[in-house]
Amino acid sequence: MNLDYNGKKPQTGKNKHFWQSLRHALGGLWTAFKTEANLLRDVWFALIAIAFGIYCQLHYLDWLAIIFAIFIVFMAEFWNTVMEHLVDLLVDHQYHPLAKQIKDISAASVLISAILALLIGAIVFGHAIFN
Template structure:
């Protein structure tokens, strides 16, 4: 028994969304089979954030500038490490913020909910606090040698 094109009924938008959700849910429940696959998934997360999140790109640029400036100023290993760790903390907070926003958006499905707003605002505030602390640390470590270099 063969099926003709006339026998095939198009699926509705709701059916397509349900099917997509089931496929996505199945894929999201998969566990990495080995360490390489885990790193691949992590890199996909970093890549996604870099492609889609303007603030992540800004923080990567500022962090790269701060670390490069620390190296150019011949700061010690501890100072460079502290600047690197604070930059890494900001990027980590940005990734957590992106993940939380994605989960909230998935949950509320493009409808407004006050609790979703609170969750997103608090996650954004965590990024802001970490960025301000990183700025303070970088200023304390970079400004004195930079000022001395500019005076010479």
């Protein structure tokens, strides 16, 4: 039987209450930021966009678009990370053409989210600068 760091049987079943779910979700957030360098880069882009938005005194609808763009990129990065881990777990780092397809398509979803964020940023900040 596997034991965790405290010598207890690790949890593999469902969470028993909301706080336990929240604790695990926050743990997942921490693990993702600790292990994925791409996420830290995205945090910097998000902070720059927010700082520039404050400087430009954006309209609240523009803020909605910027917040949407930021969260879409983070969601895509998180799901890409999940896909990478799942594939590695399944094929144990052995080459498989389907593993390549899954990882490449998953990476493409991050690319698409980044293009969306760039378009939103260009429209919102372009409008703020030239008007």
